Amino acid sequence: MKILIVYYSRYGHVLQLARAVEAGAKTVEGIEVVFRRAPEFPEVLKELEKSEHASRIWKEQQATPECSLDDLREASGVVFGSPTRFGNMIAQMKYLFDSTASLWLKGEMEGKPAGLFTSTASTHGGQETTCLTMMAPLLHLGMLVVGVPYSIPGMIHVEARGGTPYGASTIAGAKAELSPAPADLEIARALGRRVSMITKKLFS
Numbered sequence: 001m002k003i004l005i006v007y008y009s010r011y012g013h014v015l016q017l018a019r020a021v022e023a024g025a026k027t028v029e030g031i032e033v034v035f036r037r038a039p040e041f042p043e044v045l046k047e048l049e050k051s052e053h054a055s056r057i058w059k060e061q062q063a064t065p066e067c068s069l070d071d072l073r074e075a076s077g078v079v080f081g082s083p084t085r086f087g088n089m090i091a092q093m094k095y096l097f098d099s100t101a102s103l104w105l106k107g108e109m110e111g112k113p114a115g116l117f118t119s120t121a122s123t124h125g126g127q128e129t130t131c132l133t134m135m136a137p138l139l140h141l142g143m144l145v146v147g148v149p150y151s152i153p154g155m156i157h158v159e160a161r162g163g164t165p166y167g168a169s170t171i172a173g174a175k176a177e178l179s180p181a182p183a184d185l186e187i188a189r190a191l192g193r194r195v196s197m198i199t200k201k202l203f204s
């Protein structure tokens with residue numbers, strides 16, 4: 001039974017959450033984790049060269065295959081991660097969603113659990129709106145949205161960090177200078193484990 005983790009990351013924060021989701025998903029026996037990145041736009045590659053940080057993160061991700069429609073089709077559960085762009089997902093992730101018409105037509109994603117994670121520059125930069133707006137296409141596809149319940153340690157907090165009931169999250173800082181808090185990574189791990197466990201229960 002496969003759990004697909006598919007993400008996009010420019011400066012590495014969503015990538016760190018993705019690795020934590022992967023670690024959590026792998027703790028469930030009988031689950032094979034497939035790790036993929038959303039395809040990059042060719043136009044953006046030239047832009048990436050202008051940033052030393054973005055170039056380094058881009059190189060780090062070269063060994064990770066791009067997500068294909070077959071990856072989505074073959075997965076029994078999926079966890080999607082995108083950085084926030086103006087309170088919403090990044091265009092590259094939306095493009096991946098928009099390429100799933102053939103899966104939608106055949107109902108091939110229906111009934112599969114789906115979790116979400118994101119990163120913002122600032123505390124109130126839109127972690128919740130990004131997760132919530134990412135849910136809309138997933139509901140159209142018939143997926144079962146899995147959130148992060150408050151029983152997960154670290155979910156009730158008042159400090160400036162991630163962790164929302166709509167999905168795992170972190171704060172990158174205005175210049176991407178921050179790293180995910182340990183609790184952000186723990187919550188991401190818990191989300192990965194939760195999606196794996198629910199998927200296993202549904203399809204075993």
Ligand SMILES: Cc1cc2nc3c(=O)[nH]c(=O)nc-3n(C[C@H](O)[C@H](O)[C@H](O)COP(=O)(O)O)c2cc1C
Nearest residue numbers: 009010011012013014085086087119120121122125
């Ligand atoms: C065009 C653009 C729009 C952005 N919009 C937001 C936003 O609405 N809220 C916010 O907090 N950060 C915003 N950011 C910052 C990104 O969310 C931040 O760089 C990202 O979370 C870092 O994740 P990554 O390290 O995985 O790339 C924006 C960045 C860009 C380039």
